[in-house]
Amino acid sequence: MPTNRLEAFSDGVLAIIITIMVLELKVPAGHDLSDLVHTTGVGLLTYLLTFIYVGIYWNNHHHMFHLVRQVSGGLLWANLALLFCLSLFPLTTAWVDDSRFEPIPVVVYGLNLLSAAIAYWVLQTVIIRQQGPKSLLREAVGADIKGKVSPALYLTGILSALLIDRSGPIGVGLAEACYVAVAIMWVVPDRRIDRVVREHKPAG
Amino acid sequence: MPTNRLEAFSDGVLAIIITIMVLELKVPAGHDLSDLVHTTGVGLLTYLLTFIYVGIYWNNHHHMFHLVRQVSGGLLWANLALLFCLSLFPLTTAWVDDSRFEPIPVVVYGLNLLSAAIAYWVLQTVIIRQQGPKSLLREAVGADIKGKVSPALYLTGILSALLIDRSGPIGVGLAEACYVAVAIMWVVPDRRIDRVVREHKPAG
Amino acid sequence: MPTNRLEAFSDGVLAIIITIMVLELKVPAGHDLSDLVHTTGVGLLTYLLTFIYVGIYWNNHHHMFHLVRQVSGGLLWANLALLFCLSLFPLTTAWVDDSRFEPIPVVVYGLNLLSAAIAYWVLQTVIIRQQGPKSLLREAVGADIKGKVSPALYLTGILSALLIDRSGPIGVGLAEACYVAVAIMWVVPDRRIDRVVREHKPAG
Amino acid sequence: MPTNRLEAFSDGVLAIIITIMVLELKVPAGHDLSDLVHTTGVGLLTYLLTFIYVGIYWNNHHHMFHLVRQVSGGLLWANLALLFCLSLFPLTTAWVDDSRFEPIPVVVYGLNLLSAAIAYWVLQTVIIRQQGPKSLLREAVGADIKGKVSPALYLTGILSALLIDRSGPIGVGLAEACYVAVAIMWVVPDRRIDRVVREHKPAG
Numbered sequence: 001m002p003t004n005r006l007e008a009f010s011d012g013v014l015a016i017i018i019t020i021m022v023l024e025l026k027v028p029a030g031h032d033l034s035d036l037v038h039t040t041g042v043g044l045l046t047y048l049l050t051f052i053y054v055g056i057y058w059n060n061h062h063h064m065f066h067l068v069r070q071v072s073g074g075l076l077w078a079n080l081a082l083l084f085c086l087s088l089f090p091l092t093t094a095w096v097d098d099s100r101f102e103p104i105p106v107v108v109y110g111l112n113l114l115s116a117a118i119a120y121w122v123l124q125t126v127i128i129r130q131q132g133p134k135s136l137l138r139e140a141v142g143a144d145i146k147g148k149v150s151p152a153l154y155l156t157g158i159l160s161a162l163l164i165d166r167s168g169p170i171g172v173g174l175a176e177a178c179y180v181a182v183a184i185m186w187v188v189p190d191r192r193i194d195r196v197v198r199e200h201k202p203a204g
Numbered sequence: 205m206p207t208n209r210l211e212a213f214s215d216g217v218l219a220i221i222i223t224i225m226v227l228e229l230k231v232p233a234g235h236d237l238s239d240l241v242h243t244t245g246v247g248l249l250t251y252l253l254t255f256i257y258v259g260i261y262w263n264n265h266h267h268m269f270h271l272v273r274q275v276s277g278g279l280l281w282a283n284l285a286l287l288f289c290l291s292l293f294p295l296t297t298a299w300v301d302d303s304r305f306e307p308i309p310v311v312v313y314g315l316n317l318l319s320a321a322i323a324y325w326v327l328q329t330v331i332i333r334q335q336g337p338k339s340l341l342r343e344a345v346g347a348d349i350k351g352k353v354s355p356a357l358y359l360t361g362i363l364s365a366l367l368i369d370r371s372g373p374i375g376v377g378l379a380e381a382c383y384v385a386v387a388i389m390w391v392v393p394d395r396r397i398d399r400v401v402r403e404h405k406p407a408g
Numbered sequence: 409m410p411t412n413r414l415e416a417f418s419d420g421v422l423a424i425i426i427t428i429m430v431l432e433l434k435v436p437a438g439h440d441l442s443d444l445v446h447t448t449g450v451g452l453l454t455y456l457l458t459f460i461y462v463g464i465y466w467n468n469h470h471h472m473f474h475l476v477r478q479v480s481g482g483l484l485w486a487n488l489a490l491l492f493c494l495s496l497f498p499l500t501t502a503w504v505d506d507s508r509f510e511p512i513p514v515v516v517y518g519l520n521l522l523s524a525a526i527a528y529w530v531l532q533t534v535i536i537r538q539q540g541p542k543s544l545l546r547e548a549v550g551a552d553i554k555g556k557v558s559p560a561l562y563l564t565g566i567l568s569a570l571l572i573d574r575s576g577p578i579g580v581g582l583a584e585a586c587y588v589a590v591a592i593m594w595v596v597p598d599r600r601i602d603r604v605v606r607e608h609k610p611a612g
Numbered sequence: 613m614p615t616n617r618l619e620a621f622s623d624g625v626l627a628i629i630i631t632i633m634v635l636e637l638k639v640p641a642g643h644d645l646s647d648l649v650h651t652t653g654v655g656l657l658t659y660l661l662t663f664i665y666v667g668i669y670w671n672n673h674h675h676m677f678h679l680v681r682q683v684s685g686g687l688l689w690a691n692l693a694l695l696f697c698l699s700l701f702p703l704t705t706a707w708v709d710d711s712r713f714e715p716i717p718v719v720v721y722g723l724n725l726l727s728a729a730i731a732y733w734v735l736q737t738v739i740i741r742q743q744g745p746k747s748l749l750r751e752a753v754g755a756d757i758k759g760k761v762s763p764a765l766y767l768t769g770i771l772s773a774l775l776i777d778r779s780g781p782i783g784v785g786l787a788e789a790c791y792v793a794v795a796i797m798w799v800v801p802d803r804r805i806d807r808v809v810r811e812h813k814p815a816g
Contacts, residue, residue, distance in 0.1 A: 012219030420627030
């Protein structure tokens with residue numbers, strides 16, 4: 001089975017996830033700049049962070065599937081599991097925003113990020129197993145340092161929000177800093193795959 | 205007429221159906237874990253079940269159309285009938301969730317699942333007729349045991365919710381067990397089609 | 409310019425239009441069959457009619473673009489004008505449903521159907537002009553009897569709802585009958601284009 | 613990396629943006645023409661303007677990517693930045709409409725249009741840099757007069773709404789006139805790219 005329909009379906013789901021969050025941004029009740037800042041000021045930043053996360057997943061998905069030729073049943077379900085985790089982003093983002101950065105919503109947002117990272121790692125592992133010992137993706141991923149640092153950072157963030165200064169802004173601020181740090185780390189697309197793609201030139 | 209636009213359109217509709225259900229999940233009113241469990245605890249499980257159902261239909265649709273080369277008018281409408289049934293999933297899912305598993309919503313959810321199964325069977329039959337006596341899809345489907353067991357299980361579920369213990373949890377629990385059983389049965393994609401595709405190697 | 413991206417974009421818009429109407433269907437407040445019928449009984453039928461209309465436009469769009477090879481600026485905007493008219497379907501459908509078939513919403517629904525028919529005719533004319541005197545589409549369309557009968561039926565429906573029995577059900581019933589009649593007339597895809605496609609075998 | 617998935621993803625996002633605005637249009641509360649005009653009369657015009665803007669961006673995006681063969685990491689993010697700006701259109705459009713053309717919402721709508729224009733310019737510049745000294749896109753864009761006049765018109769509109777007659781209709785009217793003028797200027801797709809595409813005949 002070729003990968004084109006799986007990619008098209010994933011693109012569709014990711015396009016919808018990245019766009020429907022706008023429906024969560026409420027139209028300001030008043031007509032002044034202060035109303036805009038009050039209603040969507042914080043929300044816009046949270047929306048931007050989630051937008052960047054979905055963009056990162058789309059970029060990495062896009063890159064990874066350049067090294068995939070065959071779709072198996074396991075791969076289809078690993079991909080759907082990733083899409084399921086990502087489809088909860090608008091909900092957890094809206095909860096963080098609605099609660100104005102209360103600890104528990106920030107923790108749940110972190111757990112959602114963590115679940116998506118695990119689902120991505122499972123998908124990557126399924127593909128590597130399917131490709132066998134000469135897996136191009138294994139070669140491209142290498143030691144996968146980013147893939148190991150990210151869950152550690154998410155966990156740090158989650159624990160910070162849970163344990164440090166629960167009635168003040170320090171724990172939550174640390175958590176958000178961890179989440180933003182992972183995003184920054186991944187904004188640069190995976191050059192390792194670019195290199196392997198160039199060297200092995202698979203048909204696009 | 206080639207099948208690529210029909211597949212793209214179906215992918216689009218399925219991607220939207222699978223994603224818009226998130227809009228039905230309400231943001232918890234409070235900021236604690238108990239609020240999350242209270243607001244979306246049950247909903248999340250129902251959402252997950254419907255997500256898996258749409259994933260199953262997408263997988264099977266994807267597999268089936270590997271054996272289709274030509275699109276006729278009848279096939280277009282049989283496909284739209286399937287999409288129509290699937291497009292009602294978010295509504296019936298939300299009703300089950302809102303009612304906290306009352307019998308009638310569970311019955312209507314089962315009828316919706318049943319209608320989609322029938323529409324899928326009609327689509328399959330239209331394709332087999334169109335392909336004539338040497339139909340690859342007929343060969344791939346074979347005795348179609350899963351396709352015959354599913355409606356029986358749906359009907360069992362519907363009748364359980366209607367007839368058994370209407371004021372208690374037994375009938376509804378049986379119905380949900382039936383629906384989950386069908387999902388588990390189908391999570392493995394249709395290997396019969398994989399085999400026929402491999403043997404006959406149609407162009408992707 | 410080839411037509412593939414225009415078709416993909418149109419497919420995306422049509423897939424969204426056909427699916428978001430489900431969001432307009434409200435989850436019944438109670439948990440009984442009577443609640444379902446009361447809340448969505450009428451709505452479901454109106455939803456079905458609009459679903460069929462969008463399906464018809466998708467089918468015809470799909471068929472028509474099999475005869476188009478080049479995309480010009482005028483064609484892009486004629487196509488967007490058609491998509492704009494179709495994107496209002498969920499709104500006018502919801503109004504008809506909310507008002508329980510009051511005359512004015514039924515008239516506005518008819519005007520929406522009429523505007524889409526006119527936009528489709530303009531798109532068809534733009535393509536025929538672009539293709540010049542040997543236009544395959546002109547050959548396929550022929551006398552375009554369906555294309556001439558449809559606006560007449562829409563106008564009959566609109567005038568019925570406006571003029572006949574405004575406080576009773578006869579005018580509105582006639583109007584709905586006209587709209588349903590057009591849908592039935594078009595449910596069969598355009599065999600004329602099938603024939604021309606077969607004869608001239610353009611690359612899909 | 614080829615451009616097909618980037619185009620498909622962008623088409624998906626743009627298709628959703630252009631369609632979800634319909635969800636913002638409220639179903640009229642009453643059943644008369646005056647209710648329709650009162651509820652959606654103004655909204656429909658604003659919706660139409662934003663629809664045309666998204667259509668323009670889609671057209672230009674579509675044209676521009678005919679001259680792009682390779683996707684780099686920078687290009688992916690420049691494209692996502694453009695999609696982010698465009699994804700805010702439904703929100704700012706709804707605010708203008710809700711406020712019945714109050715100055716601040718009109719200014720924010722103008723800033724949104726301006727940000728999209730800047731993001732488009734950045735995307736164009738990233739592509740030209742990537743293509744190097746023999747860039748076909750640079751040749752096609754030429755002096756880019758439209759690209760320079762548009763931000764000037766947006767700024768004029770923004771300043772008009774801010775400074776002139778803040779309690780009366782003149783400043784806001786001027787601003788809207790500026791926004792409409794830019795749309796009219798861009799409705800004609802970019803013939804310069806058509807010409808370069810024809811001359812260099814890249815594979816579609």
